[in-house]
Amino acid sequence: MAAITMQNIVKQYGDGFPAVNDVSLDVQDGEFMILVGPSGCGKSTLLRMIVGLEDITSGEMRIGEKVVNQVAPRRRNLSMVFQNYALYPHLTVYENIAFPLRLAKKPGEEVDRRVRETADLLELTEHLERKPANLSGGQRQRVAMGRAIVRQADAFLFDEPLSNLDAKLRGQMRTEISRLQRRLGVTTVYVTHDQTEAMTLGDRVAVLRKGELQQVGSPRELYEQPVNLFVAGFIGSPSMNFLPAQVEGSRLLTPLGAFDTGALPSAGVAGDRTVVLVGIRPEDFEDASLVSAEKRAQGAVVRVRVDVTEWLGNEQYAYVPYEAPRDLAEQLRELSRELDSDQMRTQAVVALDAASLITAGDEVELWVNTAKMHVFDPATGENLTRDEERVAALGRQSDKARQAQRRAQRADAEPPAEPPAGPPTPG
Amino acid sequence: MESARSKWLWIVASALILVWSLFPILWIVMLSFKQPGEVGNKPGFLPDDWTWENYRTVFETDLFTSALVNSIGISLIATFVGVVFATLVAYAIARLEFPGKKLILSFALAIAMFPVVSLVGPLFNLWRDVGLYDTWPGLIIPYISFALPLAIWTLSAFFREIPWEMEQAAQVDGATTWQAFRKVIVPLAAPGVFTAAILTFFFCWNDFVFGISLTSSDRARPVPAALAFFTGESQFEQPATAICAAAVVVTIPVVVIVLLFQRRIVAGLTSGAVKG
Numbered sequence: 190m191a192a193i194t195m196q197n198i199v200k201q202y203g204d205g206f207p208a209v210n211d212v213s214l215d216v217q218d219g220e221f222m223i224l225v226g227p228s229g230c231g232k233s234t235l236l237r238m239i240v241g242l243e244d245i246t247s248g249e250m251r252i253g254e255k256v257v258n259q260v261a262p263r264r265r266n267l268s269m270v271f272q273n274y275a276l277y278p279h280l281t282v283y284e285n286i287a288f289p290l291r292l293a294k295k296p297g298e299e300v301d302r303r304v305r306e307t308a309d310l311l312e313l314t315e316h317l318e319r320k321p322a323n324l325s326g327g328q329r330q331r332v333a334m335g336r337a338i339v340r341q342a343d344a345f346l347f348d349e350p351l352s353n354l355d356a357k358l359r360g361q362m363r364t365e366i367s368r369l370q371r372r373l374g375v376t377t378v379y380v381t382h383d384q385t386e387a388m389t390l391g392d393r394v395a396v397l398r399k400g401e402l403q404q405v406g407s408p409r410e411l412y413e414q415p416v417n418l419f420v421a422g423f424i425g426s427p428s429m430n431f432l433p434a435q436v437e438g439s440r441l442l443t444p445l446g447a448f449d450t451g452a453l454p455s456a457g458v459a460g461d462r463t464v465v466l467v468g469i470r471p472e473d474f475e476d477a478s479l480v481s482a483e484k485r486a487q488g489a490v491v492r493v494r495v496d497v498t499e500w501l502g503n504e505q506y507a508y509v510p511y512e513a514p515r516d517l518a519e520q521l522r523e524l525s526r527e528l529d530s531d532q533m534r535t536q537a538v539v540a541l542d543a544a545s546l547i548t549a550g551d552e553v554e555l556w557v558n559t560a561k562m563h564v565f566d567p568a569t570g571e572n573l574t575r576d577e578e579r580v581a582a583l584g585r586q587s588d589k590a591r592q593a594q595r596r597a598q599r600a601d602a603e604p605p606a607e608p609p610a611g612p613p614t615p616g
Numbered sequence: 617m618e619s620a621r622s623k624w625l626w627i628v629a630s631a632l633i634l635v636w637s638l639f640p641i642l643w644i645v646m647l648s649f650k651q652p653g654e655v656g657n658k659p660g661f662l663p664d665d666w667t668w669e670n671y672r673t674v675f676e677t678d679l680f681t682s683a684l685v686n687s688i689g690i691s692l693i694a695t696f697v698g699v700v701f702a703t704l705v706a707y708a709i710a711r712l713e714f715p716g717k718k719l720i721l722s723f724a725l726a727i728a729m730f731p732v733v734s735l736v737g738p739l740f741n742l743w744r745d746v747g748l749y750d751t752w753p754g755l756i757i758p759y760i761s762f763a764l765p766l767a768i769w770t771l772s773a774f775f776r777e778i779p780w781e782m783e784q785a786a787q788v789d790g791a792t793t794w795q796a797f798r799k800v801i802v803p804l805a806a807p808g809v810f811t812a813a814i815l816t817f818f819f820c821w822n823d824f825v826f827g828i829s830l831t832s833s834d835r836a837r838p839v840p841a842a843l844a845f846f847t848g849e850s851q852f853e854q855p856a857t858a859i860c861a862a863a864v865v866v867t868i869p870v871v872v873i874v875l876l877f878q879r880r881i882v883a884g885l886t887s888g889a890v891k892g
Contacts, residue, residue, distance in 0.1 A: 240788055241787075241788075242784050242787070242788070261787070262784075262787045262788050263787050263788070263789075263790045263791060263792065267788065268788060268789070269785070269788045271781045271784070271785060273779065273781060275779065275781035275782050275784070275785035277782065277785075277786075277800055277804075278804065279803040279804055279806075288786075288789050288799075289789040289790050292789060292790040292791050292795065293790055336785075336789065340790075
C-alpha cells in the first residue's frame, strides 16, 4: 500500500492540446479518491498516467517514495479495472484471476490458494472453470475486480468500472466495491462521471474541468462549499440553480424576487460588483404554505409561476422559467453545455415536499432558504460565499470519520489476534 | 411459403456450385482408378476395371516420392518462417506508430500484385550464380517473399480487431511487451495465424512456376513440377492415369488440413473479450 503524489502533472498531446494541465493531487495511503468531471475533462488520462499507460509530459508522479515518471506499468505494482474489463477471452476465469500471479512466477499452490480466496470473496467459485464469454456482465465485472485484487498491489485504479452495467446492478456493485475497499484498505483511485458513485464511494473527490483540477474535498465539502460555479453546477442532481442578480446594498434582485444577504456568513459578499450570480440548490426551496412561520422568517418568500411539475412519490420537482439578461443567459447556457446537460431555457428547478399541492400553471409562493444561498462572481465564477472555517471543520470531520472507519476495519480484519475482548483503545 | 421457396433456391444453387467445382476432382479420381491402357480407348466416366495399380506405380517411382518429400519439407519450412515473420510485422503495423509504415504496407501490396513469371528469369540467373539453384532454400526464399504480403494483411486485420485494453491490462498485470504479445495477443489472434499459415502453405504447395524453373533434379523438385516429368510405367503408354493418381495424392493433405482447421479458422475467439 502506498500514497500517490502528483505534482504539477501535465499531459500534452502532439498538437499541443493539454489534456491534463498542471494537476497536483495527493492521494493518501488507504484513501478512496474519486476523479470526476464531464466527458473530456482528462480524468481518464490522469488515471492512465498514474498506471503508466500514458506518458507524462511534465510534472512528477510518486507512488510511495518513488518517482515513477519513467517506470514501466508492470514495475509500478498497481492494478487496474478497465471500463470494458479487458478480460482474457482465451483463458478461464481461474486463469484470468491467476494471470498476474503467474507472471510474477508464484509457486503453484500459492496461486491456487490466492485465486480461490479471491473467488470466494467475489462469489466466483462456481464459475472458475468458465470462459468470460459465458458470463453475465456483472460476473465479468467481478472477474476483472478479482484480477485486480488477487495480488497485493500498492493501489487499485478503476476506470469507470460500472458504466457498462444496468442501473440495478450498478447500485449493487457500487456497494460491493465500497465494502471491498474498506475491507482491504488499499489506496484507490476511481474515475467516474457518475455523481452518485462519486458522492457515495469517495473519501475525497477531485473535480476536473478541461484538464484542470477545480476542487478536492470530501463529498460534503464539494456539495456545501463549492469553490466555483463549475463545481457547484456539477455536483448535485438536479444541479444548482443559477440566478442572475442586481446588487442593491445588502439585497440581491433576481428574476424570481429579492433576497437579503443578511443570513449569509460573510455579509457584503458582493463587494463593489453590480451583478452577481446567485446559486440556490433545488432543495433549498419549499412550498411556502408548508413552512412554519418561524422558519419562514429566516428565509425569503417569492411569488413565481410554475411551468411544469413532476411528482415522484417521495418528492416533487417544479420548474420555474425566468428571464435573464442576454449575456448572462449565454454564459449560463455555456456552463450547462460544459456540464453535459445543455439546458435549453433559463429555468429554476425546485424540489418541493411531496405533500405540496402546487400544480403546473399555478402562481405560487415559494420559500427560499437564503442562509444556504451561494453568490458567485459572474466573470471568474468564483464562489464569494465560501466559508473557509466551515471547510476546515468539514475536513476535520471527514478525517475523523475516515480514521474511525479504518480502526473499525482493522479490528474487523483480525478479531482473533487480541484475545481480551475489551473496548477498542482509541488512537 | 416464401422462406420454403428461397430455401429450395438455395439448395439448387448450392448443388450447382458443388457439381461445378467437384466434378473435375471426381473425374481425376475416376481416371486414377482406370487401367493405364483404358484412357483414350474406352469412353466412359467410371473405370471399367477398378485398380490400385496407378497408386502403386506412383509410390514406386523415385521421382514422385522424392518430390513429395521436397514439397512437404519446403512448404512446411516456408510456412513456418513466413508466418513467424508475418506475425511480428503485422503486430508492428497494427500497434506501433513508426515512420515508413505506409510504405511497408504499400510495398507488401505491390509484391502481392507483381506477376510472378517476370521474376523467374532473373531469379534463375541469380540463383545459379549464388549456388541456390536446385536447392530447398532456393525455393523457400521466393515462397516466403510472395506469401508474406497476404499473411501480413490478413494478420494485421486480425490484430487490429483485438482491443488495445487486452495488452494494456496484461502490462498492468506485470507482463513485458513480449509476454503480453505471446500470452495474450497471439492466442487471441490464433484463428488469424492459422488462416495465414494455411493460405501460405497452399500457396507453396500449389506453386508450379518456381518449382519447375528453379529446380533441375530430385534434390528440390516439388510435386507439381514433378508431375510434368511423369512417364508412367512404360514409355509406350500415356501416363495420364498415373498423373491423376499423383494429383489425388497431393490433394489429400490440402483437404485434410482444411477439414481439420476449418473450425479454428471460423471460430470467433475474441467474442466476450469486452463487455458484450
